[in-house]
Amino acid sequence: MRTWGGEQVEQAVAGAVALLRTATDRDWDGAGAGRLDWSCRRTAEHIASDLLAYAGQLAGRAQGAYVPFEITLDEGTGNADVLDVIETTGALLAAAVRTTPPGVRAFHPYPFRSANREGFAAMGVTEVLLHTHDIAEGLGLTYEPPTELCEDVLARLFPHVQPGSAPWPTLLWATGRGDLSGRPPVTEWRWSNPPAVPAGRLTLEGVTPAAARDLHAGGDGGFLWVEDGPYESTRDAAGMTVKAYEAGVNRPEWGMFVLVRQEDGRAVGGMGFHGVPDEEGRAEVGYDLAVSARGHGYATEALRALSAWALARGDARMLIASVDRHNVPSQRVVSRAGFVAVREDEEEISYELRP
Known part of the structure; x- marks a missing residue:
């Protein structure tokens, strides 16, 4: 999977600044920015502020809260100067993304209290695209960013939104800026x-969904895998995630996870759910490991952690797992993770785990 982040931040910023430089002689303070309550000038300053904040969070490895600083522009800063600041803060975010290792996460509140380098890049790109749209509306300019950028941020930050055939109108609709x-x-x-x-x-x-699409197509999904990974069923599970995304029913907390070994950052397998809990509060879990990673207790550790995390959310009242009768190692994994066998037939044994 191609590295995503710094280049896309620079592309978004360059396109926004090129358009807005054609209107620096207008009254940005007196023009409202689209559907926002802010002026165009305030919105442009907000773009720069967000880009710097994301760079600071990522570079400083902030944990648990925002780093307590903000950007202040000098008195007398003109519209063109604000665009210089946007270019500068965009470059800072791009640099932070490029120099941050893939496994690093830093604080961001929505929705799971952290984001990785790709997430901060995608948030920065989204801020630029959406708020350039807002400013362009206020100044009477025509703005349409590259389709691929819109498609990318939808597949990284809006996994719950059915993508549709037109990424830019879909992104505007998903953020309350247009009708679909x-x-x-x-x-x-x-x-x-x-x-x-x-x-x-x-x-x-x-x-x-972006990583799942790449995994399903035979790529690495942006993960550094052990030599014999990912296993075939991991790619199949990624395909299920893609289908759920395209149908508009994907929910990341009830989707797919990749098991990454902390000692070397290598991915050893996949684990996740077959979908959201059903009307009875049941969610089915599945997993696999690359052959070289088996026999080390990784599946048991991961299943215990994921089960506890999922049940603590309150969405599910029971987790279930179906294991082939002849797959004794997998039966041991679910048993060690606390699951109890409740039914069996000639092919499978069904297990349950309750809070």
């Missing part, structure tokens, strides 16, 4: 960075 045929208006919204669940020697990294 056949879909109700959006009045409240938040993006969604993928979750990360600590599991002893592992971290369970949530898989975005």
Whole structure:
């Protein structure tokens, strides 16, 4: 999977600044920015502020809260100067993204209290795209960012939104900035960075639709795998995530996770749910490991951690797992993780875990 982040931040900033430089002689303070309550000038300053904040969070490895600083522009700063600041803060974010290791996460509140380097890049790109749209509306300019950028941020920050055939109108609709045929208006919204669940020697990294699409197509999904990974069923599970995303029913907390070994950052397997809990509160879990990673207790550690995390959310009242009768190692994994056998037939044994 191609490295995503710094280049896309620079691309978004360059396109926004190029358009807005054509209107620096206008009254940005007196013009409202689209549907926002802010002026165009205030919105431009907000872009720069967010880019710097994201760079600071990521570079400083902030944990638990925002780093307590903000940007202040000098008195007398003109519209063109604000665009210089946006270019500068965009470059800072791009640099922070490029120099941050893939496993590092820093604080961001929505919705799982952290984001990785790709997440901060995607948030920065989204801020630039959306608020350039707001300013352009206020100044009477025409703005349409590259389709691929819009598609990328949807597949990274909006895993719950059905993508549709037109990424830019879909992104505007998903953020309350436009209408989309056949879909109700959006009045409240938040993006969604993928979750990360600590599991002893592992971290369970949530898989975005973008990563799932690459995995299903034979790529690495942005993960550094052990030599014989990913296993075939991991790619199959990624395909299920892609289908759920395209149908608009994907929920990252009930989706797919990749098991990343903390000692060397290598991915050793996949684990996750077959979908959201059903009407009875049951959610089915599945997993696999690369052959070289088996026999080390990784699956048990991961299943214990993911089960505890999922049941603590309150969405599910029971987790279930189906294991082939002849797969004794997998039966041992679910049993050690606390699951209890409740039914069996000639092919499978069904297990349950309750809070």
